[in-house]
Amino acid sequence: MNDSDCLPNRRNFLKLSAALTAGAAGLASFAATEVTAQDDNAWVIGPKPGFSPEIGTLVSMLAFTRMQVLHNTKGMSQQDLDFLIDGKANTIGALLLHLAATDAYYHLNSFQGIAWGKFPAAAKQKWDVPMNLGEPARKAVKGNNLDYYVNALNETREKTLAELKKRDDKWLAVVDTEAGMNNYGKWFHVAEHESNHDGQIKFLKSRLPGAKPASE
Numbered sequence: 001m002n003d004s005d006c007l008p009n010r011r012n013f014l015k016l017s018a019a020l021t022a023g024a025a026g027l028a029s030f031a032a033t034e035v036t037a038q039d040d041n042a043w044v045i046g047p048k049p050g051f052s053p054e055i056g057t058l059v060s061m062l063a064f065t066r067m068q069v070l071h072n073t074k075g076m077s078q079q080d081l082d083f084l085i086d087g088k089a090n091t092i093g094a095l096l097l098h099l100a101a102t103d104a105y106y107h108l109n110s111f112q113g114i115a116w117g118k119f120p121a122a123a124k125q126k127w128d129v130p131m132n133l134g135e136p137a138r139k140a141v142k143g144n145n146l147d148y149y150v151n152a153l154n155e156t157r158e159k160t161l162a163e164l165k166k167r168d169d170k171w172l173a174v175v176d177t178e179a180g181m182n183n184y185g186k187w188f189h190v191a192e193h194e195s196n197h198d199g200q201i202k203f204l205k206s207r208l209p210g211a212k213p214a215s216e
Contacts, residue, residue: 002114042067055170058187060162065194066157069099072201073146081149082142085193087205091135092204094141095197096149102190103156105131110186115178 018045042064048056073081073092081093088096104127107115121126129136172184179186205211 031147052168061191065191068198078145094137100152101127101131101155
C-alpha cells in the first residue's frame with residue numbers, strides 16, 4: 001500500500017461514479033436521523049442533524065466504517081498492534097495511523113485546496129510515513145498503545161467533521177479537474193478506503209498469536 005493507492009484520480013473516480021449516481025438520489029430522501037458510531041442508528045445511512053442532507057449522508061458512511069474499525073481493534077494490546085505477520089506486511093497499528101493520515105491529507109486537499117503531493121512540510125513530516133506505509137512505517141510506527149491510534153483517528157476526524165458542517169451539498173458536487181473527482185467522490189473514497197483496510201485489520205487480527213480459529 002502506498003500513497004498512489006489513496007491519490008484522487010480519474011481512474012478511481014470512474015469506478016465510484018456509477019454507485020454514486022445511482023445512490024445519491026435515494027439516499028437524499030431519507031429522513032434526518034442522528035447517526036453515531038456508538039448507537040444502534042449507526043446502521044442507518046442518511047442525512048444527519050447539523051449537516052446538509054447529502055453531507056449528512058456522507059458523514060453517516062464515514063461513521064459506519066469508523067465504527068467497524070474501532071470495534072475490530074477494541075481491547076488490542078501494544079503487542080497486537082505491533083504484530084508483523086511477515087516482512088512485507090503492515091502492522092495493525094500502522095494501518096490505523098494510515099487511516100488518520102488519509103483523513104488529514106484529504107482534509108488539506110478538499111478543504112484547503114492544496115494539490116496532492118504539495119502538502120506543507122509540517123504535514124508531510126507528520127503523515128508521510130503512515131500514509132505510504134511499507135518499510136519506513138514498519139520501522140517507525142510501533143511501541144504505541146491503542147489510545148495513541150484512536151486519539152489520532154479522533155483528532156483528524158473531528159477536524160473533518162467541523163469543516164463539513166461549514167459546507168453544503170453544492171460543495172460536494174464541485175469537481176477537482178486535476179483529479180477528475182468531485183468532493184463527494186473524494187470523501188466517499190475515504191469511507192470505502194477505510195472499509196478496505198478494515199478487512200486487512202480483521203485478517204491480521206485472525207493471525208495474532210493465540211487467536212482462536214474462525215470456527216470458534
